[in-house]
Amino acid sequence: MSKTTNLQANNGTTDRYTEEKTTGLKAILKNTLLKGGPVIAFLLLAIYLSFASPHFLTGSNIINIARQTSITTILAIGQTLVIITGGIDLSVGAIAALSASIASVLMTQQLQIGSMLIGPLDFGWGILIALLIGATAGLVNGLLITKGRIPDFITTMGMSNVIRGAALLVTGGLPVPSHITATEMKGYLPDQMVWLGNGNLLGLPVAGIIAILIVILGWFLLRYSVLGRSMYAVGGNRDAARVSGINVDRTKIMAYVLSGLVAAIAGFVLAGRLNSANALMADGEELRSVAAAVIGGANLAGGSGGAIGTLIGALTMGVLSNGLNLMNVSAFWQRVIYGLIIVGVVLFDQWRRRKFSS
Amino acid sequence: MVENRVLLRMEGIEKRFPGVHALENVDLDLYAGEVHVLLGENGAGKSTLMKIISGSLERDSGKLWVDGNEIGNLNPEHSQNLGIGMVYQELSLCPNLSVAENIFIGNLPKTKIGKVDWQRLTQMANESLDSLTLSINPKELIGNLPVAEQQMIEIARVFNKNPKILILDEPTSALSDAERDRLFELIRLLQKRGVGIIYISHRLAEIKMIGTRVTVMRDGKIIGTTIVKDSDENQLIQMMVGKNLEDQFPKEKAEIGDVIFEVNDLCSENEFEGINFQLHTGEILGIFGLMGAGQAQLARALLGLGSMVSGEVIIDNHLLRKHTPNEAIKHGMGLLTRDRREGLISMLEVPQNITLAIRSQESMSSLIKLRDEKKIADDYVKSLQITPPITDRKVMYFSGGNQQKIVLARWLCSKSKVLIFDEPTRGIDVSGKADVFRLMCHLANQGVGIIMISSEMQEILAMADRILVMRQGKIVAELDEGATQEDLLRNASEF
Numbered sequence: 001m002s003k004t005t006n007l008q009a010n011n012g013t014t015d016r017y018t019e020e021k022t023t024g025l026k027a028i029l030k031n032t033l034l035k036g037g038p039v040i041a042f043l044l045l046a047i048y049l050s051f052a053s054p055h056f057l058t059g060s061n062i063i064n065i066a067r068q069t070s071i072t073t074i075l076a077i078g079q080t081l082v083i084i085t086g087g088i089d090l091s092v093g094a095i096a097a098l099s100a101s102i103a104s105v106l107m108t109q110q111l112q113i114g115s116m117l118i119g120p121l122d123f124g125w126g127i128l129i130a131l132l133i134g135a136t137a138g139l140v141n142g143l144l145i146t147k148g149r150i151p152d153f154i155t156t157m158g159m160s161n162v163i164r165g166a167a168l169l170v171t172g173g174l175p176v177p178s179h180i181t182a183t184e185m186k187g188y189l190p191d192q193m194v195w196l197g198n199g200n201l202l203g204l205p206v207a208g209i210i211a212i213l214i215v216i217l218g219w220f221l222l223r224y225s226v227l228g229r230s231m232y233a234v235g236g237n238r239d240a241a242r243v244s245g246i247n248v249d250r251t252k253i254m255a256y257v258l259s260g261l262v263a264a265i266a267g268f269v270l271a272g273r274l275n276s277a278n279a280l281m282a283d284g285e286e287l288r289s290v291a292a293a294v295i296g297g298a299n300l301a302g303g304s305g306g307a308i309g310t311l312i313g314a315l316t317m318g319v320l321s322n323g324l325n326l327m328n329v330s331a332f333w334q335r336v337i338y339g340l341i342i343v344g345v346v347l348f349d350q351w352r353r354r355k356f357s358s
Numbered sequence: 359m360v361e362n363r364v365l366l367r368m369e370g371i372e373k374r375f376p377g378v379h380a381l382e383n384v385d386l387d388l389y390a391g392e393v394h395v396l397l398g399e400n401g402a403g404k405s406t407l408m409k410i411i412s413g414s415l416e417r418d419s420g421k422l423w424v425d426g427n428e429i430g431n432l433n434p435e436h437s438q439n440l441g442i443g444m445v446y447q448e449l450s451l452c453p454n455l456s457v458a459e460n461i462f463i464g465n466l467p468k469t470k471i472g473k474v475d476w477q478r479l480t481q482m483a484n485e486s487l488d489s490l491t492l493s494i495n496p497k498e499l500i501g502n503l504p505v506a507e508q509q510m511i512e513i514a515r516v517f518n519k520n521p522k523i524l525i526l527d528e529p530t531s532a533l534s535d536a537e538r539d540r541l542f543e544l545i546r547l548l549q550k551r552g553v554g555i556i557y558i559s560h561r562l563a564e565i566k567m568i569g570t571r572v573t574v575m576r577d578g579k580i581i582g583t584t585i586v587k588d589s590d591e592n593q594l595i596q597m598m599v600g601k602n603l604e605d606q607f608p609k610e611k612a613e614i615g616d617v618i619f620e621v622n623d624l625c626s627e628n629e630f631e632g633i634n635f636q637l638h639t640g641e642i643l644g645i646f647g648l649m650g651a652g653q654a655q656l657a658r659a660l661l662g663l664g665s666m667v668s669g670e671v672i673i674d675n676h677l678l679r680k681h682t683p684n685e686a687i688k689h690g691m692g693l694l695t696r697d698r699r700e701g702l703i704s705m706l707e708v709p710q711n712i713t714l715a716i717r718s719q720e721s722m723s724s725l726i727k728l729r730d731e732k733k734i735a736d737d738y739v740k741s742l743q744i745t746p747p748i749t750d751r752k753v754m755y756f757s758g759g760n761q762q763k764i765v766l767a768r769w770l771c772s773k774s775k776v777l778i779f780d781e782p783t784r785g786i787d788v789s790g791k792a793d794v795f796r797l798m799c800h801l802a803n804q805g806v807g808i809i810m811i812s813s814e815m816q817e818i819l820a821m822a823d824r825i826l827v828m829r830q831g832k833i834v835a836e837l838d839e840g841a842t843q844e845d846l847l848r849n850a851s852e853f
Binding site for chain 1: 663682683701703718720
């Protein structure tokens with residue numbers, strides 16, 4: 001049988017076999033840059049900031065970063081699943097806002113629907129309803145994309161507007177609880193919810209613990225479950241996945257459902273931290289979560305990415321925004337800088353992909 | 359009719375790709391007003407040679423003259439300016455634009471203020487179509503035209519630039535015979551105007567109809583050139599095929615058993631219809647057809663991909679009801695796609711690729727034991743002699759033959775009883791081909807039923823126990839052992 005491993009082509013085109021070089025300084029450098037890039041960027045940034053600002057390396061600031069980063073991290077894990085299947089979910093911020101808003105309204109007010117009086121619901125029902133709303137929104141996204149054959153980008157962008165609008169309708173554009181409901185009906189958010197956002201457990205911020213748990217679940221799902229494997233297969237090569245019997249539509253729908261589900265969790269934690277929900281919260285988180293996933297090594301064309309990388313990506317984003325605050329960069333400039341980072345990261349991703357394929 | 363003016367002359371053209379000598383000392387010339395047929399099997403080097411003439415590939419060495427002037431390095435633009443026009447096998451028209459826009463795309467007439475001058479465009483298109491005696495409405499959208507007329511538009515577009523040398527790469531592969539006759543009329547018209555035409559084909563029947571001279575290529579070399587009037591088909595086949603068939607095709611006969619797979623009256627919307635056949639255990643059933651005869655769509659439809667609209671597929675006594683790939687795989691079917699990129703997840707490693715078909719049969723919530731997966735991969739790497747024998751490597755870094763083995767391992771792993779090999783040797787080197795054939799025989803010996811779809815005549819004749827010939831979406835003949843290339847071609851291309 002064939003003992004040759006060198007390249008052969010008989011139809012005039014070069015074959016796709018190239019020896020992977022793992023020796024040589026250039027190759028090592030390239031490899032590190034491709035694979036270890038996120039960690040290096042994160043460390044450099046952290047080292048720089050610890051010299052640039054005396055407040056950076058303090059316990060309270062680090063806990064602060066953990067709290068701030070946790071929302072992006074939770075959303076970015078869902079986003080990672082979607083990006084691995086080759087999609088993009090630009091509705092995660094809106095889903096977080098809608099699910100938290102509806103749950104908060106139900107937990108703080110008494111509503112009359114027909115002749116029934118509902119609420120105020122307790123914390124358990126609130127979180128269940130939030131999760132249900134998140135999953136349903138994800139399901140609608142997934143169905144529109146797979147069965148309706150609308151591009152992922154357009155679907156989730158459009159749905160994002162629908163969902164934000166729905167959240168505005170539900171809250172009447174006011175924060176929940178508003179000062180009216182809070183004073184007249186004594187409708188405050190449940191203590192447990194505030195604890196999720198602001199509390200500590202064994203000295204660690206609860207929001208951070210939730211984020212880490214979701215990272216671990218995401219990592220486990222991607223590495224050990226058939227669903228995770230199907231996601232890589234569908235995003236890596238849709239046709240090949242289909243030929244191998246993978247249910248492509250169901251895999252994509254599941255990614256969006258899970259993304260909606262974790263968006264609901266993020267919304268709940270965020271509302272707890274702010275001690276209030278509103279229809280416009282988590283604005284811009286959809287792009288931050290995409291940036292976190294891509295910094296962490298996810299490829300926008302699908303087929304690669306991972307939970308740990310995404311965590312590092314989210315931390316990088318969190319440390320950066322903390323650093324900009326510590327260094328008194330104006331909020332307007334921060335917006336410009338975030339925009340540049342997101343574009344820059346995708347640019348880097350394109351470059352990486354070209355290097356990778358050549 | 360042949361003038362003596364030499365339009366194009368090539369001497370000692372060499373081209374190497376890493377590991378393969380694609381063109382070896384190739385000499386070729388073209389006279390004004392002749393149709394020079396370039397004949398050869400897939401991979402003989404025809405397309406590489408044409409790419410060098412049209413400037414999209416650079417030659418390693420060798421000399422090239424156009425109209426008596428020696429030409430150095432060529433690029434596509436340069437080649438066009440020299441009067442070389444190439445009509446590619448795949449149509450490159452924009453279906454949503456009109457005929458006129460397509461002919462003059464990139465070169466639309468403009469008014470003074472830079473707006474497209476539609477009136478003049480239509481007029482120019484009419485002139486261009488008239489000069490080729492075509493009666494097509496220049497305002498019609500390309501997408502609404504039959505394929506043959508699209509082909510003519512493609513020629514009109516190239517011809518619009520007044521080429522002296524026209525290269526046609528298998529122009530009839532998607533045409534019916536009547537449509538082909540129209541194309542030939544057009545070619546004869548150009549011929550009378552002194553255009554030199556290089557006509558690439560692997561259809562022997564067409565040579566007598568249109569050719570002036572014929573050159574046969576094989577394995578990157580010119581085997582010979584003769585005048586068409588003096589040639590006979592058998593001699594040409596001999597030249598195309600070469601010798602030592604036994605080494606290339608290690609066929610062992612397996613014991614043929616019961617029916618394992620049955621197709622009843624399978625129809626698709628417009629690619630194939632009325633497909634009936636049975637496949638037995640241990641049998642290699644060949645399906646032969648020229649390009650576009652429907653065999654490619656059939657292969658995919660059998661697995662449940664796409665276009666089947668009615669009919670039954672029965673595998674191992676199970677009627678496939680939903681007929682999704684998932685159900686077909688569950689009952690033991692597997693498909694090696696003609697394009698390996700469509701079969702592999704190139705950025706995943708070997709174990710993930712090999713186990714993909716069994717994963718698709720598991721519930722989405724079940725868990726994967728990575729260690730078992732690695733062991734399965736190690737076993738197949740060993741038994742199929744996949745080189746290099748490393749499993750934690752992305753499959754994109756394996757050679758064509760080894761990638762094919764990895765796809766095969768996937769179907770062995772999912773315990774396939776019926777395997778469809780769609781163009782199994784496309785893009786694989788000679789020793790890799792022999793490996794794939796050996797594995798096919800080995801599988802047949804173990805009782806697997808194999809459907810081998812191929813447009814390579816020698817390999818299908820050598821390997822298949824029985825051959826079905828398809829033409830225009832139907833099975834038109836069943837050939838038993840001992841059939842010849844002529845039998846195949848006659849059945850595949852006649853009316």
